[in-house]
Amino acid sequence: MAENTCEEEVFEEVFKTQAEGLRNFLYYRCGSLQQAEDLVQDAFGKLWQNCAKVPLTSAKSFLFKVAKNLFFNQVEHQKVVLRYEKEQRDNPSENSPQFILEEKEFKELLNEAIANLPENQRIVFLMNRLDKKTYREIAETLEISVKAVEKRMHKALASLRLVYKKV
Amino acid sequence: MEKDKEDNNLEDTQYARWLSGDLSEAELSDLQKDGTLQELEGIIRLTDQASLPAYDIQKGLQRFKKQGLKKAPSPKRRLRKVWIALSAAAAIILLLLVFLPGLVGSNPDTTLTAENGSTLYHEFGEGSNALINDGSSISYNPDSWQESRNVTLKGEAYFDVNPGAPFQISTDYGAVRVLGTQFNVRSWERLSVECYSGKVQVQVDATNFILTEGMALRYDATGKPSVQEIASQEPSWKTGVSRFQRVKVQEVFSELERQFNIQINAQGINKDFTGSFPHSDLEEALDGICRPLGLSFSIDQANNVVSITDNN
Numbered sequence: 493m494a495e496n497t498c499e500e501e502v503f504e505e506v507f508k509t510q511a512e513g514l515r516n517f518l519y520y521r522c523g524s525l526q527q528a529e530d531l532v533q534d535a536f537g538k539l540w541q542n543c544a545k546v547p548l549t550s551a552k553s554f555l556f557k558v559a560k561n562l563f564f565n566q567v568e569h570q571k572v573v574l575r576y577e578k579e580q581r582d583n584p585s586e587n588s589p590q591f592i593l594e595e596k597e598f599k600e601l602l603n604e605a606i607a608n609l610p611e612n613q614r615i616v617f618l619m620n621r622l623d624k625k626t627y628r629e630i631a632e633t634l635e636i637s638v639k640a641v642e643k644r645m646h647k648a649l650a651s652l653r654l655v656y657k658k659v
Numbered sequence: 660m661e662k663d664k665e666d667n668n669l670e671d672t673q674y675a676r677w678l679s680g681d682l683s684e685a686e687l688s689d690l691q692k693d694g695t696l697q698e699l700e701g702i703i704r705l706t707d708q709a710s711l712p713a714y715d716i717q718k719g720l721q722r723f724k725k726q727g728l729k730k731a732p733s734p735k736r737r738l739r740k741v742w743i744a745l746s747a748a749a750a751i752i753l754l755l756l757v758f759l760p761g762l763v764g765s766n767p768d769t770t771l772t773a774e775n776g777s778t779l780y781h782e783f784g785e786g787s788n789a790l791i792n793d794g795s796s797i798s799y800n801p802d803s804w805q806e807s808r809n810v811t812l813k814g815e816a817y818f819d820v821n822p823g824a825p826f827q828i829s830t831d832y833g834a835v836r837v838l839g840t841q842f843n844v845r846s847w848e849r850l851s852v853e854c855y856s857g858k859v860q861v862q863v864d865a866t867n868f869i870l871t872e873g874m875a876l877r878y879d880a881t882g883k884p885s886v887q888e889i890a891s892q893e894p895s896w897k898t899g900v901s902r903f904q905r906v907k908v909q910e911v912f913s914e915l916e917r918q919f920n921i922q923i924n925a926q927g928i929n930k931d932f933t934g935s936f937p938h939s940d941l942e943e944a945l946d947g948i949c950r951p952l953g954l955s956f957s958i959d960q961a962n963n964v965v966s967i968t969d970n971n
Contacts, residue, residue, distance in 0.1 A: 512714040537727045541806055621706045645675035653698050
């Protein structure tokens with residue numbers, strides 16, 4: 493007998509395995525962590541309401557479909573902003589204030605460029621770089637082909653290269 | 660020659676394959692030579708330092724348990740037992756239905772259409788209602804109405820929404836979300852919304868606008884949306900008048916066709932119109948539109964056709 497998402501234990505397991513990926517995906521779309529977390533609650537709410545109709549194997553696909561269709565309860569689409577950790581610098585020349593300043597400016601330009609990517613490309617790029625998902629995993633989650641993922645990734649990188657022209 | 664063909668196919672995924680280590684030696688050295696590799700490496704090196712704040716799964720789960728779990732009413736649990744009791748064949752049918760386009764829910768939507776020349780009033784059963792304008796239609800799923808009220812709108816309708824489950828209207832040009840309010844949604848050529856009471860959120864492309872009482876979403880000549888004040892208490896078409904502000908006159912003709920259930924031949928006329936026409940009298944309506952623009956019209960009563968020409 494297929495496991496039923498109406499059972500609390502099963503549902504909890506789905507939450508524990510899917511919630512973070514879902515939140516990240518939603519954040520890449522809307523740029524607000526709070527909103528992404530709220531939408532995760534909404535998506536799981538819909539899963540719970542429909543638990544009798546959604547078998548365990550379809551739960552992830554259901555969640556992402558619902559997430560894609562959720563209305564963004566916000567005045568403005570916020571820009572996705574990446575937070576950078578401090579990097580260990582072994583190379584002494586990279587410790588100069590000049591270099592650090594240039595890199596800071598470059599990071600800002602890069603951030604801007606990532607935020608301005610078309611949503612499709614941005615999502616694929618960030619799922620690969622931040623969520624550490626492979627092209628295959630991304631293809632399965634978004635229900636597109638691996639080739640499609642590669643094309644979006646390529647376009648994203650091609651756009652980000654343009655940042656070098658601004659420096 | 661064959662290699663060139665292959666390269667063309669692979670070009671649009673080249674950087675992606677570089678990233679996943681799927682590049683041939685030849686491709687790698689090409690990228691190295693023209694400096695692309697350095698730039699790509701620089702980008703990746705920086706973004707690899709980036710991260711999102713960790714998601715607190717336990718906290719999210721606790722939050723859901725407090726609020727989200729409550730939403731499943733007990734009838735659903737009875738439904739679950741029935742589902743389990745079904746035979747294997749029936750279970751497969753249920754699965755197939757889940758994967759049909761249109762998400763879950765195998766019940767057909769209810770659709771209501773107002774014919775040209777008339778408006779249609781519809782009650783949703785929980786105190787909300789809609790007045791559907793000529794030639795427009797709404798559709799929704801009555802079964803899921805309790806949990807989330809989603810309506811698809813083609814054309815124009817006036818909604819009076821009782822507070823309750825989230826109320827959402829989808830159109831070809833954008834979406835509107837409501838909280839208990841009265842407002843008009845017009846989506847013939849673009850999404851225009853007028854809020855007469857309460858509060859509405861409108862999503863057009865990737866932008867969200869909030870409208871409160873007395874405000875409307877309108878577009879300027881370049882098609883750029885903005886929020887403006889409106890003076891009237893309800894949409895003019897409810898009281899038998901259609902108003903327009905700086906729109907292409909062809910749009911006005913389309914509305915005329917819907918209101919009077921006629922056909923208008925007015926090819927090639929490309930002026931802007933600001934004004935209104937009454938729904939009560941076709942001649943008066945045509946006169947109000949044509950005279951200021953220097954157009955003349957003739958009515959073919961037998962065939963319900965109006966021809967409009969430019970005098971200049």
